[in-house]
Amino acid sequence: MMIIMSTEASSDHIANVVARVEAEGLHAHVVYGEERTVIGVVGDIRFVNREQFTLMQGVQGIVPISRPFKLSSREFIPNDSVFPIDGITIGGPELVIIAGPCSVEDRVQMLETAHAVREAGARALRGGAFKPRSSPYSFQGMGEEGLELLAEAREATGLPIVTEVVAPELVPLVAKYADVLQIGARNMQNFALLNAAGESQHPVLLKRGIAATIDEFLMAAEYVLSHGNRRVILCERGIRTFETSTRNTTDINAIPVLKNLTHLPVILDPSHSTGNWQYVSPIARAAIAAGADGVIIEVHPNPERALSDGGQSLKPERFAELVRQLRVIGEAVGRTVPPAKPLPVQPAIVSQPVEG
Amino acid sequence: MMIIMSTEASSDHIANVVARVEAEGLHAHVVYGEERTVIGVVGDIRFVNREQFTLMQGVQGIVPISRPFKLSSREFIPNDSVFPIDGITIGGPELVIIAGPCSVEDRVQMLETAHAVREAGARALRGGAFKPRSSPYSFQGMGEEGLELLAEAREATGLPIVTEVVAPELVPLVAKYADVLQIGARNMQNFALLNAAGESQHPVLLKRGIAATIDEFLMAAEYVLSHGNRRVILCERGIRTFETSTRNTTDINAIPVLKNLTHLPVILDPSHSTGNWQYVSPIARAAIAAGADGVIIEVHPNPERALSDGGQSLKPERFAELVRQLRVIGEAVGRTVPPAKPLPVQPAIVSQPVEG
């Protein structure tokens, strides 16, 4: 941290700041400039209340030097975090393609979609049972019944489940069914929820808030990591800007920036970052070309009948075409998309041995 | 809602859309233009899944005609909502000035500030016991102990208490102490929390999210109102833009826009909307001049020692000066700032009757 003194600061002002810095157990290093003086503060300032300095007489402002996050930073862990989730690996050379409907709506829709996305090459299944909706009058999700349908789809296809949790008290319930707890954009700074997800030790897919800076995004991850839960996947899903041609603005820059700053895996959600199925495939390709570790895509067998976000959902055949494109783009940047996961071995229906 | 057909839409496409509209129990009204056809949809579409139409063949898009909120709208309730909270009135000709520290830190700080702001003319006391903080390493508030100090300050000064609640399971605890439940900007779309606050039937001060549109802000209020809880105060507290000279950008336009759209009282928080004590007084004056029903201001007896947000806190004497200015500005726009609330009558220490 550097403390910038104003041009009118007196030597007493400077001495007072230096004394306060030393009183915090830090070291002050004074640089006398032609126009103004700057005081470099040496030591671990993460636990110090920095604002106290901004209010001292003669101080113009402070400039942080280090980024505020630690456990998520590459300076702390230089190598990519690679971790397994229920038979698939996140963060390694294999790209992770997660797909499924926005909401779980019924058994047929869920199983049909799960099989379709598995065959197309998806490695994990998404689907919302608890839905945060802007309007209290909109469909809010099937709740636990939806979780049960997701679990059945996992049984049938072998795909691990990613599903959203919207309140701290729901973490145990959702964790009972889900392989990955999704924390949505609106809850990125719901710290009670982040803490509960951290304590669960369940893998977490954390979406960036629509107005969150990259620093804030990594600080939110830090909440989860600080509970010893290291399996955090970061998901860019578009930010809010002045442009209204698309629902959000995909911050594609965030992909290489995050890969530079953090060791955590980074994926992109082009369904939400564009809000329009026509733009999902180009932006999914862009994400992989920019270095993302995967994508999460909304797929619905009958988008115009979807109870939520149908307008941004791909049909299964279009999704299959996209997976083929991602495989080629992936190869161009040294990544692979493995073929469809084999169906789980179903327990043989053993006929009752006939006695006698 | 208007459904805009693309220039290539066929008469079959149009007929299909009309049929779907009618199947939803609505009426379709077709307007044939020179370039394209538009289908007007008549009926209550709030509970209809509109996206189904965007995906039908030949449809280019939909244009909503009505705003999505209802209970909060002036069309539903034309007159200003005016309601009492513990001896003060919100939404009427009297401006409501709420003041106090960002965080409750200790008993002396809290009582000292409470007395100072009461004398200066504040009508309610703010102070955070549960603090949402970007960093897990920052001070997170005193919790219930802080609530007890707030209650003691109310006893001493007669000022009702406004304090933040950060998780649904904390609503009963905070409601036990607080007169008004504050829902912070980061939780504006924490729907579980909005529902819990709505059910509590406690007055709610709802802050606008830093990237929330005015429509989303009113939809969040709608969550609270839909539980029959009518005492909602809206608080503009700055939005996030490209400008970095101030912590946030005060959306002063939101004051007259909200007063136009909704009957709910609207106040402004210049401490957060500027993030700098130097700009708090000018922006508080601007809020009143623009028609706000009040302001909420951070005041700290010793800002440079504050555990949070000291940089945006006013000292008590500067706050007292601001109240004097607001009284004059208020008069210019037909509002009043009453003098300091009288101290509550303390139970007389009745001397033991002497026998004999």
Next chain:
Amino acid sequence: MMIIMSTEASSDHIANVVARVEAEGLHAHVVYGEERTVIGVVGDIRFVNREQFTLMQGVQGIVPISRPFKLSSREFIPNDSVFPIDGITIGGPELVIIAGPCSVEDRVQMLETAHAVREAGARALRGGAFKPRSSPYSFQGMGEEGLELLAEAREATGLPIVTEVVAPELVPLVAKYADVLQIGARNMQNFALLNAAGESQHPVLLKRGIAATIDEFLMAAEYVLSHGNRRVILCERGIRTFETSTRNTTDINAIPVLKNLTHLPVILDPSHSTGNWQYVSPIARAAIAAGADGVIIEVHPNPERALSDGGQSLKPERFAELVRQLRVIGEAVGRTVPPAKPLPVQPAIVSQPVEG
């Protein structure tokens, strides 16, 4: 400027940076931190290419300490700039209210509006003869004929004229008629135009670009000032954000921020910053309450017939009401709005002496 070294920077990297700094005639001051080293650079860096340092090995980034503008800064000129323009004074205790139509449309409209705004208390007259329009198919202004009508309106009312200039080669023409050259938001970084306006030595009303930071705004003023032209008025007119309820977002914070950073007069244009006549009066009041030196308001005798921006224009009677409100608000913050300017003395129409 501080040069921040990365955590892996070697002592050679540091030595190289120091050598480069010294080679530029500056002084380097090295602060060795626990995690990283920071090099303070002492000397006038305004003419140094700072980016050269960001690319040196071991450098993580640079942090500017001083603001980049000079002639416009309060550090350079501590007292408010107050200057006369054709009989009125800008930047002093008298608030400057500028009013008139968006575009000059015809003689009757122009003269009628000029008289109406003068009587209501406007001190200067606005009106566009050259109009920058998003669409090539929209009305682009009357050109020189419009300038002549403005000059006639000045003759009739005594009000000085503020009108926009949109290209460097038009500066001499516009300066022939106008008392103040307006440079519009879209041209805030049209440096050829800024230079031409600076060279003209004519007073300049410079509008902030819709996405310009305050630093960039002051740097644009610096272009004009660097030609020795000191009469620059800064005009906040709304910035572009995600909010669409109003055409732009009034950055009311910019008023006290600019008053803090610069000695130049600062006014606000609530017509463009809201885009809706209903919000013009509240936001004009807010501007004065926040410390602005004046406002510029669109007034049209028949807004629904206006050729441009009718939707944000006040009718003359509503404008007169606003001036009365601004007078009261102004008094509350120590400013005055003088009564209507007296009409200029018309040369007496001397009747020809009748012979005989």
Next chain:
Amino acid sequence: MMIIMSTEASSDHIANVVARVEAEGLHAHVVYGEERTVIGVVGDIRFVNREQFTLMQGVQGIVPISRPFKLSSREFIPNDSVFPIDGITIGGPELVIIAGPCSVEDRVQMLETAHAVREAGARALRGGAFKPRSSPYSFQGMGEEGLELLAEAREATGLPIVTEVVAPELVPLVAKYADVLQIGARNMQNFALLNAAGESQHPVLLKRGIAATIDEFLMAAEYVLSHGNRRVILCERGIRTFETSTRNTTDINAIPVLKNLTHLPVILDPSHSTGNWQYVSPIARAAIAAGADGVIIEVHPNPERALSDGGQSLKPERFAELVRQLRVIGEAVGRTVPPAKPLPVQPAIVSQPVEG
């Protein structure tokens, strides 16, 4: 256009609006809803002043149905515009890679860079001779001398020249040397400049303004196109948002959105859209994967010595590596990057015939 009536509109109000619509030579089609009435306006409204309707009694607002641009729209010209520029083709299957320094600085730098980028596979050469700079104290470019060096580089390498023009009166000069006139982001709504470039009939590379919507971007192109100049290349170069980790936010969504709305070629400038050389290659790859017709990249032989924007410039060898990547990504989306352009045949130096 739809005219939305307020809920309190009377039948007289509706009749008045209908009469005004008919008076403009348009047809009105009234849709009576349960809550409010909507009036569909049929006819060409591009030349009608729409705001007149917003101010009529009983009108709540208007909703445009058609996009405002015409000549640039796919509805007007369905097929991609493909056009040749000095031996290369823009908008066809061949990707266009334009590269070169931010500024022309001297002869050696320019020729060295030109040869390096040609060998790496660039098809055109960029370099600024006139530089718009935020600060009047920064290097403003070499002017005509820079244009001469660019022309010499074209002679030597055969690469067509793209260079910026910053004022209408400079168009003839720049057009004398350049193959493509670049109009920079700051000048996207400098309409005098757009008109001059349109009239020149020279190919134009138009950069999107940092806060321009896609509609405004296409309306700016419309200014050039309306002069009969059809050779316009659109260039996304990043927009301004709240995120500060990169200089701008690359609006990657704009690539497929523009390809959907317009027939004009669309390229991306990852140097400006990121502002950091480390992110240029990933974002260039993303652009091609998303469907861009090319990229424009800053390359400098010695970035740390560059007079402008060195921090975002690639070294030639890194650029060559990027071209190899773009060739592979391009193939994945059906595009090609041809090998290096052959050097132009130099006129043989004929030795003087010796007499005698």
